[in-house]
Amino acid sequence: MSVKTIISDCMLCVWDCGIKAHLEDGRLIKVEGLPEHPVSRGYICPRGEALPDYVYSSNRLRTPMLREKGYWQRVNWDTALDYCAEKLTRVKEKYDAKSLAVFCGSVGVENIEVATFARRFKGAFGTPNLLSVENICYRARILARQLTFGRYPLDDPKDSRCIVLWGHNPDGSKGMLGELIREKLAKEGLKLIVINPKRIPLAEETFHLPIRPGTDMALALAMINVIIKEDLYDHDFVKEYTVGFDELVKHVENYTPEWAQEITWLPASDIITAARMFAQVKPGCIIQGINSLDQHRNGLQNSRILSILQAITGNVFKPGSWVTVPRIPLTNLSFKDQEKPIGADDFPVFSSLWGRQAPFGIATLFPEAVLEGKPYPVRACIVTAANPVVSFPAAGLFKKAFAGLDFLAVIDPFFSETAELADVVLPACTFLEKGGLSYVYGVVFGEPFAMLHHKVIEPISDSWPDWKIWSELARRLGLGEYFPWQSDEEVMDAFIEPGDFKDQLKASPLGTYYGEKQYNVHEKKKLGTPSGIIELYSQTLKDYGYDPIPVYMEPYQSPVNTPELYQKYPLILISGERRQEYTHTQQRHVPVLRNSNREPLAEIHPATASQYGVLDYSMIRVETKSGSMKLRACLTEKIAPGVVSVPHGWADANVNLLVDMEAIDPITAYPDFKAVLCRIESV
Ligand SMILES: Nc1nc2c(c(=O)[nH]1)N[C@H]1C(S)=C(S)[C@@H](COP(=O)(O)OP(=O)(O)OC[C@H]3O[C@@H](n4cnc5c(=O)[nH]c(N)nc54)[C@H](O)[C@@H]3O)O[C@H]1N2
Numbered sequence: 203m204s205v206k207t208i209i210s211d212c213m214l215c216v217w218d219c220g221i222k223a224h225l226e227d228g229r230l231i232k233v234e235g236l237p238e239h240p241v242s243r244g245y246i247c248p249r250g251e252a253l254p255d256y257v258y259s260s261n262r263l264r265t266p267m268l269r270e271k272g273y274w275q276r277v278n279w280d281t282a283l284d285y286c287a288e289k290l291t292r293v294k295e296k297y298d299a300k301s302l303a304v305f306c307g308s309v310g311v312e313n314i315e316v317a318t319f320a321r322r323f324k325g326a327f328g329t330p331n332l333l334s335v336e337n338i339c340y341r342a343r344i345l346a347r348q349l350t351f352g353r354y355p356l357d358d359p360k361d362s363r364c365i366v367l368w369g370h371n372p373d374g375s376k377g378m379l380g381e382l383i384r385e386k387l388a389k390e391g392l393k394l395i396v397i398n399p400k401r402i403p404l405a406e407e408t409f410h411l412p413i414r415p416g417t418d419m420a421l422a423l424a425m426i427n428v429i430i431k432e433d434l435y436d437h438d439f440v441k442e443y444t445v446g447f448d449e450l451v452k453h454v455e456n457y458t459p460e461w462a463q464e465i466t467w468l469p470a471s472d473i474i475t476a477a478r479m480f481a482q483v484k485p486g487c488i489i490q491g492i493n494s495l496d497q498h499r500n501g502l503q504n505s506r507i508l509s510i511l512q513a514i515t516g517n518v519f520k521p522g523s524w525v526t527v528p529r530i531p532l533t534n535l536s537f538k539d540q541e542k543p544i545g546a547d548d549f550p551v552f553s554s555l556w557g558r559q560a561p562f563g564i565a566t567l568f569p570e571a572v573l574e575g576k577p578y579p580v581r582a583c584i585v586t587a588a589n590p591v592v593s594f595p596a597a598g599l600f601k602k603a604f605a606g607l608d609f610l611a612v613i614d615p616f617f618s619e620t621a622e623l624a625d626v627v628l629p630a631c632t633f634l635e636k637g638g639l640s641y642v643y644g645v646v647f648g649e650p651f652a653m654l655h656h657k658v659i660e661p662i663s664d665s666w667p668d669w670k671i672w673s674e675l676a677r678r679l680g681l682g683e684y685f686p687w688q689s690d691e692e693v694m695d696a697f698i699e700p701g702d703f704k705d706q707l708k709a710s711p712l713g714t715y716y717g718e719k720q721y722n723v724h725e726k727k728k729l730g731t732p733s734g735i736i737e738l739y740s741q742t743l744k745d746y747g748y749d750p751i752p753v754y755m756e757p758y759q760s761p762v763n764t765p766e767l768y769q770k771y772p773l774i775l776i777s778g779e780r781r782q783e784y785t786h787t788q789q790r791h792v793p794v795l796r797n798s799n800r801e802p803l804a805e806i807h808p809a810t811a812s813q814y815g816v817l818d819y820s821m822i823r824v825e826t827k828s829g830s831m832k833l834r835a836c837l838t839e840k841i842a843p844g845v846v847s848v849p850h851g852w853a854d855a856n857v858n859l860l861v862d863m864e865a866i867d868p869i870t871a872y873p874d875f876k877a878v879l880c881r882i883e884s885v
């Protein structure tokens with residue numbers, strides 16, 4: 203028996219933890235964390251440990267599948283790809299190239315190979331329509347920080363003395379951060395503020411503000427009011443490096459803690475304490491939930507106000523605050539769009555900030571483009587590394603749109619719910635079956651670190667890496683010249699120019715730093731904003747007709763904004779808190795994970811449950827004005843009374859049937875996943 207261990211990293215979710223993959227006779231038998239990995243430091247979550255079961259799952263797609271007259275047939279690659287090429291050619295001739303959309307999920311954004319090839323293909327085909335989770339997930343905060351700082355700084359918790367976990371539960375969504383915070387609490391007496399309608403594990407012994415969902419902006423404005431009134435802001439920093447402070451002072455005058463108390467369900471005294479703590483214990487960083495604030499009709503401004511809070515306390519570009527890292531030197535393999543993607547005209551800041559063209563359109567407008575032909579018809583779609591009929595809001599509408607296309611192909615290692623609607627399904631291999639590059643650490647951790655992603659096993663059955671699928675399809679469309687690569691290695695070489703960095707990566711199996719965190723950049727050079735300094739007041743937003751300083755806005759559905767609806771739906775639904783066992787809609791078929799998290803549960807406070815006669819673990823119906831679903835209740839005092847928290851990603855109990863797109867953010871088109879009015883009843 204031959205035994206082998208391969209150092210690689212897990213790409214099941216965005217954090218890319220280092221792993222040791224143990225093999226016997228070429229078969230993966232065990233996966234452990236990699237203590238030498240400087241970012242994940244040996245951390246591994248249950249999904250990582252379950253990788254052998256995931257990768258060898260009997261649910262894997264083994265060959266391409268073609269649907270003919272309603273029946274699925276296994277076919278070979280030639281048949282499947284010829285069919286796709288013929289359909290795509292027909293759609294292009296009948297409409298034009300831009301009637302094709304390429305749709306990418308979170309893997310399709312984070313995995314450089316999956317993302318790059320999808321992008322390159324759409325460029326070569328001639329459509330500008332790359333649609334992705336960019337406008338439900340991570341982009342709003344990037345944009346908000348760019349608008350404020352002219353670049354994208356990230357929290358630097360290692361060196362912080364005060365951390366604010368704002369709508370973020372690391373134990374569910376970013377385990378290694380939870381470990382780091384616990385170490386700092388034990389060793390360094392870290393001050394931790396948790397702002398969350400739920401008492402998450404890290405809130406147990408620390409300062410917890412159980413806020414009303416969707417009202418974070420009110421809290422932030424009131425904290426700024428206190429910091430200014432009590433003269434706790436960083437005078438020198440504000441004077442030297444920011445623009446718009448005088449306007450900010452006037453702006454927050456009436457946003458007092460007493461005003462915010464009414465709105466947020468938090469006592470004014472706690473708001474004052476939080477403001478003082480954050481302004482006085484330095485360095486400090488707000489670690490913003492990736493989307494608990496952005497997924498709101500005022501989401502971009504929610505992210506902006508946190509940037510302003512960080513700036514006026516001087517917590518920028520210093521160790522332990524928010525810092526930037528250099529960009530990794532990679533070759534851009536995308537084409538420049540010749541036409542505008544859907545949504546570009548209506549969401550100009552999202553689509554092009556200061557002349558930098560975003561390479562994607564507005565995914566939440568996809569149903570409108572398919573079903574109503576607005577702003578022009580989208581008639582064909584290739585979905586890769588995404589399961590939008592479950593993961594996107596207004597799930598019924600998305601399903602209708604995917605079902606209504608002239609042609610739908612899905613590239614996935616598994617037969618997803620979106621694949622069920624397809625004409626052709628193409629079996630991709632998982633990240634363990636291909637080599638690549640892991641570089642997202644700089645973008646999501648602020649660590650300028652990268653490693654070569656080493657292939658662990660051979661592709662299962664007849665599955666192919668994504669690059670090969672796109673390349674072979676392109677060849678059949680006469681676009682082969684743009685896809686000359688023949689192996690994982692050649693693909694990697696295309697990303698990284700030969701030279702020192704490539705040599706360094708190849709010589710470092712455990713990964714390597716490609717640069718250093720950038721401190722004090724504001725002192726050294728002009729920032730990328732029009733003024734060259736930090737913009738508390740954004741003239742850019744003003745010029746586009748948006749608020750230059752964030753104004754508080756109630757969630758669209760709320761006791762205050764829609765009191766009549768509140769009469770009928772007197773509870774607040776929040777959706778999508780992450781669980782260790784699953785990445786979004788994935789892994790439900792992995793027995794060890796399913797055994798530890800069997801079904802979706804609606805978390806409800808016992809006092810709220812008793813008002814509706816709901817017992818623990820009993821079946822309930824959760825209903826919003828858009829739809830209803832059945833699932834079991836989990837009574838817990840951890841969740842604020844009046845709030846119902848439902849996880850996302852469960853195809854048979856899809857919370858996105860309850861979330862609509864009636865009020866999307868006017869700047870980013872994000873939907874509101876987090877504060878929707880609902881009611882519950884026993885069934
Ligand atoms: N296990 C696992 N990890 C993941 C993922 C996964 O699917 N599974 N997905 C990855 C991806 S793509 C993303 S985008 C991130 C998401 O990461 P996050 O958005 O940070 O998700 P959570 O850590 O679950 O934090 C959401 C928290 O916000 C709270 N919350 C809800 N509404 C509000 C509100 O209005 N205000 C405030 N202050 N808090 C609120 C919830 O109670 C919950 O504890 O996770 C990543 N990590």
Ligand SMILES: Nc1nc2c(c(=O)[nH]1)N[C@H]1C(S)=C(S)[C@@H](COP(=O)(O)OP(=O)(O)OC[C@H]3O[C@@H](n4cnc5c(=O)[nH]c(N)nc54)[C@H](O)[C@@H]3O)O[C@H]1N2
Pocket residue numbers: 306307308309313316335338339340493586587588589590593594595613614615616618630631632633668777778779785786787788850851857858861875
């Ligand atoms: N209600 C609610 N809904 C939400 C959220 C929420 O908080 N609340 N969060 C949203 C967020 S932040 C996100 S990012 C989205 C995520 O939404 P999606 O990205 O659509 O969800 P996933 O389930 O991760 O789908 C990924 C698909 O990629 C496939 N896949 C895995 N590896 C590969 C590969 O190497 N190649 C290919 N081609 N396919 C692969 C998987 O099998 C799976 O079918 O969900 C969103 N939905």
Ligand code: SF4
Pocket residue numbers: 212213214215216217218219245246247248249250251377
């Ligand atoms: S799934 Fe778990 S082990 Fe894998 S990258 Fe994400 S957090 Fe790390």
Ligand SMILES: [Mo]
Pocket residue numbers: 308335338339340492
């Ligand atoms: Mo996400």
